[in-house]
Amino acid sequence: MEALRPLIAERSPEERARIESAYEFARDAHAGVARKSGEPYITHPVAVAYILAELGMDSDSVIAGLLHDTVEDTTVTLEDVEKRFGTDVRRIVEGETKVSKLAKVAKAQDPDRTLSDEQSENMRKLLIAMTSDIRIIIVKLADRLHNMRTLGSMSPVKQQRIARETMEIFAPLAHRLGIGQVKWELEDLSFRYLEPDAYRDLQTRLRTRQEEREEHIRSALAEMRESLQEDLELEEWVDDINVSGRSKHLWSIYSKMQKEGKALEQIFDLLAIRVILTPRPLLQPDGKPRDPRKQERAEEVREKRVCYHSLSIVHSMWTPIPGRFKDYIAVPKPNGYQSLHTTVISPSGQPVEVQIRSRRMHEVAEFGVAAHWMYKQGERLGDRQKEGWLQRLQQLQHEILDASDFVDAVKDDLLGGRVVVFTPRGDTRDLPSGSTPIDFAYNVHSRIGDTATGARVNGSIVPLSYKLQNGDMVEIVTIKNGSPSKDWLSFAVTRSARTKIRHHFRAEERSEALTHGHDLLERYLRKRQLPVRQLMRTKLLEDVADKLTGNRNPDDLYLALHAGKLTTGTVARALAPQLEQERTPVRPPRPAPTRPLQDGQVYVEGTLTPAKRAMCCNPIAGDQIMAYVTRGRGYTIHRIDCPNMVRLLKDEPEDRCRPASWNPSAAGHSTVELDVVAADRSGLLADVLAVLVAQSRSPLKIEAGVRGPRAHILLRLEVGGQLDLSYLADAIKAVEGVQDVLRVGNKNGRSIPSEARLR
Numbered sequence: 022m023e024a025l026r027p028l029i030a031e032r033s034p035e036e037r038a039r040i041e042s043a044y045e046f047a048r049d050a051h052a053g054v055a056r057k058s059g060e061p062y063i064t065h066p067v068a069v070a071y072i073l074a075e076l077g078m079d080s081d082s083v084i085a086g087l088l089h090d091t092v093e094d095t096t097v098t099l100e101d102v103e104k105r106f107g108t109d110v111r112r113i114v115e116g117e118t119k120v121s122k123l124a125k126v127a128k129a130q131d132p133d134r135t136l137s138d139e140q141s142e143n144m145r146k147l148l149i150a151m152t153s154d155i156r157i158i159i160v161k162l163a164d165r166l167h168n169m170r171t172l173g174s175m176s177p178v179k180q181q182r183i184a185r186e187t188m189e190i191f192a193p194l195a196h197r198l199g200i201g202q203v204k205w206e207l208e209d210l211s212f213r214y215l216e217p218d219a220y221r222d223l224q225t226r227l228r229t230r231q232e233e234r235e236e237h238i239r240s241a242l243a244e245m246r247e248s249l250q251e252d253l254e255l256e257e258w259v260d261d262i263n264v265s266g267r268s269k270h271l272w273s274i275y276s277k278m279q280k281e282g283k284a285l286e287q288i289f290d291l292l293a294i295r296v297i298l299t300p301r302p303l304l305q306p307d308g309k310p311r312d313p314r315k316q317e318r319a320e321e322v323r324e325k326r327v328c329y330h331s332l333s334i335v336h337s338m339w340t341p342i343p344g345r346f347k348d349y350i351a352v353p354k355p356n357g358y359q360s361l362h363t364t365v366i367s368p369s370g371q372p373v374e375v376q377i378r379s380r381r382m383h384e385v386a387e388f389g390v391a392a393h394w395m396y397k398q399g400e401r402l403g404d405r406q407k408e409g410w411l412q413r414l415q416q417l418q419h420e421i422l423d424a425s426d427f428v429d430a431v432k433d434d435l436l437g438g439r440v441v442v443f444t445p446r447g448d449t450r451d452l453p454s455g456s457t458p459i460d461f462a463y464n465v466h467s468r469i470g471d472t473a474t475g476a477r478v479n480g481s482i483v484p485l486s487y488k489l490q491n492g493d494m495v496e497i498v499t500i501k502n503g504s505p506s507k508d509w510l511s512f513a514v515t516r517s518a519r520t521k522i523r524h525h526f527r528a529e530e531r532s533e534a535l536t537h538g539h540d541l542l543e544r545y546l547r548k549r550q551l552p553v554r555q556l557m558r559t560k561l562l563e564d565v566a567d568k569l570t571g572n573r574n575p576d577d578l579y580l581a582l583h584a585g586k587l588t589t590g591t592v593a594r595a596l597a598p599q600l601e602q603e604r605t606p607v608r609p610p611r612p613a614p615t616r617p618l619q620d621g622q623v624y625v626e627g628t629l630t631p632a633k634r635a636m637c638c639n640p641i642a643g644d645q646i647m648a649y650v651t652r653g654r655g656y657t658i659h660r661i662d663c664p665n666m667v668r669l670l671k672d673e674p675e676d677r678c679r680p681a682s683w684n685p686s687a688a689g690h691s692t693v694e695l696d697v698v699a700a701d702r703s704g705l706l707a708d709v710l711a712v713l714v715a716q717s718r719s720p721l722k723i724e725a726g727v728r729g730p731r732a733h734i735l736l737r738l739e740v741g742g743q744l745d746l747s748y749l750a751d752a753i754k755a756v757e758g759v760q761d762v763l764r765v766g767n768k769n770g771r772s773i774p775s776e777a778r779l780r
Contacts (some may be wrong), residue, residue, distance in 0.1 A: 036080040051090070092118045093118050099111055165191045187210070188212075246262070253566075298379050324382070463522075471505055537582075562578060623658055641691035651774040691742070702758050722737035
């Protein structure tokens, strides 16, 4: 507690007394308990409270840091906490308690595996809890930071697991909240345990030239400080100029080397100078303060002016390196970070990165949303200040119910790299790196996404698959009756856009299924010259639906007809029982060539029945099928989209066309022919065959040729059904240059959708 006292010395006597009381409460609750390192357990909550006080958090947060483990690890209850320290402290401690199992589950879990279901559920609770009070996650970050500082006492397996979790979730969370000092330390500590050899090697290489770098930075600092302090405009505009030097963090250097494929000597910004300016308050000529709104706007303009003026001084002193200037003041980062970055050649010939920002910008950069409490002690973060991505987080919890999918969506869509783009009105949109105009369109509104037909970026027409860059101005071209394309799923990045595209097609498929089921029944009744309008009254249909499907919704009846679970004859006889006596045999047409089904039997009208596969369309397990009654030869199975089946449904009595489905327990393989369509290139056939070898498949026939600009590879092989075929097609489509994989049958080819295995 002695170390914490200097950090709370400037708080009111009442607040200091509350914090002292919380310390005594936590000390007594954890009495006699030790950490893995052997230290008394109370050292951990005190260290967490110290980090929170360093961040300038309010007293309730500091108290919650002291108490965050009491409810889970001791006999203290949430009611005890609320009675002693108030509702806000209880809410934060309760949020911590709900997710406290996160680091304790799956003890024997392989560190290379993804989060378990229990971990994912606890992470979901944490992410959702922080949307109600941002202080919950800030306390959790402080807790994780101290745990990472003392991770050496854990086993290597736990070190790896906790470090990976920290790198994937908590460091990105600190970044999104703008708490730079916590983010950098979490990343460096995680790097130390995830890549110990690389960490030590980089640390040693940097240390060997440390004295030389420090001498360069001291010389550069002295020259820059002198130039800025002697400038007459800055002397008039600012109260204080702070110039300091720093070395780049280890993980930042290492990740940049890996990403850009550069050696350490090629990294220009190992050294950095940070210039922090404190502008003078603006007063009216009579010395009185301005109107608050005008004052805030005027101070914001003054902040930017002194930063840009300082940049001009730096560029007049030293030569800037072209392409190494970034303006995060005009276009802030998604987490609110503002600063000017430029890389220059110092007098010693070394590249130096210079960061220029105001005092307010610096506090936001270092403390992020925590900076709010520096100015307004004790107040909660209101809706106006709440991060837009937190609102998106609230939307995700309603869109995605599965815990693992939710955590993946947060990691990919919210915590990964970001790009900031503009709408034509100048509003900003924060999207994951790699996003396309389709992601932008659905981010603006689902209707805009559904009706998108093209895009303009910075005034130029671009494909919808274009990768958006920071600062792009994006305009979506729509048409009134437009609809999504399944091709969009191949380049849409955000899970939200992909979910909305799939939802559209599911709704469309349901509508088509309802229409098809309705038309089947209506056509059957008309052919028998029955009173369609009378028999298809809602009340009668509801009674029949209840009898045949167990649900009174006629839609279920139509869906069952479409899926082949019921026949039109069965439904018609339920609507008009007298039809049972009126069924007369009809001579069937000449059957198509058939062959025995290798996988045994199919269900026809709900009954398991022997059948033969039609050679005209070669159906395989997983295809939508129908059975046709052939004279003296039983049932012949066609794909539902087979041209012969389409003709039979149109021209022949429907008594001969029966809905059918596959026997799920049947085993076996079916022979199919595939046409691999690709751009012609050397080695294409070898790459396609390599896919077959990797999947232990032996083709029965291979033919390859070139027609025009395209190469065609014809493969005949056995598959275990539609799902197996979809996986094979996906693997072949991943080969460079492959444009499509068509399933061939009687001169008719159809593309095998990549999403087939998901439906």
